[in-house]
Amino acid sequence: MKKAKKVCLIGRFAVGKTSLVKQFISQQFGEKYKTTVGVSISTKKIQIDDIELSMVIWDIAGFEQDGHYTHYLRGVHGIIWVLDGTEPESFEILDIVSKSMPETKDVPSIYFINKCDLLDEWVVEESAVNDLKKEDHIVLKCSAKTGENVEIGFNKLAQLMVN
Amino acid sequence: MIPKKVKSFLLKQKEGNGCYCIAINDKHLIIQCFGNPGLVGVSAPTFNMPIFEFLPILVTETFEEDFEIPFYNVNDDYVCNIYFLKLPKVSYLILVDRSEIFQVTQKYQQFAHDDNISKNKFKRLAEELDKAKHSLKKSNQEKATLIAMLSHELGTPLTSIIGYSELLIKGGSNIKSGLETIHRNALYLQHMIENTLMFGKTESGGVQTNLESTSVAVLFSDIFVTLLPAVQKKKLKLIIDKSCKDFINIDVTLCKQVLINLINNAIKYTEEGSVELKYSLVKKHYVFSVIDTGLGVAKDLQEQIFSPWERIEENSESGTGIGLFISRKLAHSMGGDIKLKYSSKEFGSIFQLILPVKDLPVVETFDRKALINNISEKSLLVIDDDYDILILIEAMLATSELKVHTAVNFTEAQTLLENEEIDLVLTDYNLGSVKASSFLETIKNKYDLPVLLMSALPSNCDKNNYLTLGFDDVITKPLSVENLLNIILTHIQR
Numbered sequence: 130m131k132k133a134k135k136v137c138l139i140g141r142f143a144v145g146k147t148s149l150v151k152q153f154i155s156q157q158f159g160e161k162y163k164t165t166v167g168v169s170i171s172t173k174k175i176q177i178d179d180i181e182l183s184m185v186i187w188d189i190a191g192f193e194q195d196g197h198y199t200h201y202l203r204g205v206h207g208i209i210w211v212l213d214g215t216e217p218e219s220f221e222i223l224d225i226v227s228k229s230m231p232e233t234k235d236v237p238s239i240y241f242i243n244k245c246d247l248l249d250e251w252v253v254e255e256s257a258v259n260d261l262k263k264e265d266h267i268v269l270k271c272s273a274k275t276g277e278n279v280e281i282g283f284n285k286l287a288q289l290m291v292n
Numbered sequence: 293m294i295p296k297k298v299k300s301f302l303l304k305q306k307e308g309n310g311c312y313c314i315a316i317n318d319k320h321l322i323i324q325c326f327g328n329p330g331l332v333g334v335s336a337p338t339f340n341m342p343i344f345e346f347l348p349i350l351v352t353e354t355f356e357e358d359f360e361i362p363f364y365n366v367n368d369d370y371v372c373n374i375y376f377l378k379l380p381k382v383s384y385l386i387l388v389d390r391s392e393i394f395q396v397t398q399k400y401q402q403f404a405h406d407d408n409i410s411k412n413k414f415k416r417l418a419e420e421l422d423k424a425k426h427s428l429k430k431s432n433q434e435k436a437t438l439i440a441m442l443s444h445e446l447g448t449p450l451t452s453i454i455g456y457s458e459l460l461i462k463g464g465s466n467i468k469s470g471l472e473t474i475h476r477n478a479l480y481l482q483h484m485i486e487n488t489l490m491f492g493k494t495e496s497g498g499v500q501t502n503l504e505s506t507s508v509a510v511l512f513s514d515i516f517v518t519l520l521p522a523v524q525k526k527k528l529k530l531i532i533d534k535s536c537k538d539f540i541n542i543d544v545t546l547c548k549q550v551l552i553n554l555i556n557n558a559i560k561y562t563e564e565g566s567v568e569l570k571y572s573l574v575k576k577h578y579v580f581s582v583i584d585t586g587l588g589v590a591k592d593l594q595e596q597i598f599s600p601w602e603r604i605e606e607n608s609e610s611g612t613g614i615g616l617f618i619s620r621k622l623a624h625s626m627g628g629d630i631k632l633k634y635s636s637k638e639f640g641s642i643f644q645l646i647l648p649v650k651d652l653p654v655v656e657t658f659d660r661k662a663l664i665n666n667i668s669e670k671s672l673l674v675i676d677d678d679y680d681i682l683i684l685i686e687a688m689l690a691t692s693e694l695k696v697h698t699a700v701n702f703t704e705a706q707t708l709l710e711n712e713e714i715d716l717v718l719t720d721y722n723l724g725s726v727k728a729s730s731f732l733e734t735i736k737n738k739y740d741l742p743v744l745l746m747s748a749l750p751s752n753c754d755k756n757n758y759l760t761l762g763f764d765d766v767i768t769k770p771l772s773v774e775n776l777l778n779i780i781l782t783h784i785q786r
Binding site for chain 2: 133134135142143162163164166167168169170172183185187190191197200201203204206216218252
């Protein structure tokens, strides 16, 4: 059986959304930061039991522009919240989006706390990570650079969307 | 034919931009196209092709209502807005080229983000600098407190030393007992300086403890004699039971320091009545209780009194907390603690020092008498530019049969080394402008003698440095007969 699901990455600018997609799709990482404007689409097929799932990944521009994301989140099946372990302010996006689009709370989602390779710059307190975990969210510290937990995270979301 | 609604929409959106319009039926198959697909960066579709095969971004769309997808990145060169207009039977997808505005937006946004990232980095750096500044400030504060502690702690033995020495000068006291008190307090002072310096050297207050066996009676008698002048001055009653014959294994110096601090505080805050020191053994713990009939400690200050940082400012009774702070640190270093067991305005306070019962370490003993007999024909050369020290060492070693030569500089020392049979050299490090390290090699190579160094309270790091230079051992000043003789005996035998 074939299924197609729309997955959106939500996060502040420069948290590494595009890099995470690139790592997941082609296991590559670019050091240079290039800001995304609008939306780029990538597709990856994942086999889950007898289902061939086509993940249509919407890499959306950073969420610093008020409300611009409403066009993109329409009909979303899964959300990847991307946070930056070296940037505590990146967590603010969770409140902003859940207030303006409360319906996102009911969408299957996972939380990536990216840049876990930058140990010296990691400033996010463990308590903030645990707070997310307390709400039964799937929270993964990951690195778009090394690939740590990236595929695992996408696959977990795929499972959630299929179930 | 394009319906009117679509036409007017196209006219509105186009505004000089490239535009491509695709008509799809209710099964989402492409049935008609209008315009040049190259203008929006796509190739021409084949008819009856499902729309999501042509534009994969639409694969999850339900096409049930109008929608808009702004700034869809078609490829590296083209960006377009996608509009879907739902009409009966035939619907329309309109792709409007936004590459130009995208380039400008991208450039502007890239600049803004790069700027923001730099600002955040600077912000973080500034925060780190601020943290470093605060830590420096705290460290300075701690240093100041250490100095304050030192002054505070030195006060008690100094009072006894000054008091008894004045009495002796005036001939108002028994010479032997007066000198014994002065000597005991001077030793106490020395240990306190060593321990207080340790606080400065270690963040954790890692004070070295030296477990020894003593009787409660001896400990209490010492404390009684030390504190008697202070109690008499305030006309208080000092109740210390000196009859307890129990032997306890404690660090006598540290324990005494803590108990004296506790009793001193009690004396300070008791205007009339008594201060009592009690001992008991409770569940494998030595419990020393200091009971006073003083002012008591207000409830909101009962935890604060053990912390010097806050209390100094808030407590009008200046100085009390410093002693308690250092005392608690010392208690911790002995594996114990200090507690304020009880306090009230009516009845005063009970502070307790609680120490765990410990076994004494097994120490190798050596036959000192036999060793002393063996050194009767040995001779020692002492080099120090301070005549008082030379005289003191000669006096200290007078009871041993060791022959002592003295020199105030290396020239004198060299004459003695040439003309006398010397077995061991003991030298100060700073001899005027000359350092002992400068002639160490000469003594070692020419005379092949062990060289011991005297140094005032060296740190472990200093000691290691001296040993690396080639000195055979380091003797800590102030000197005691016991230590001096032990080290000399050890090295002279080799």
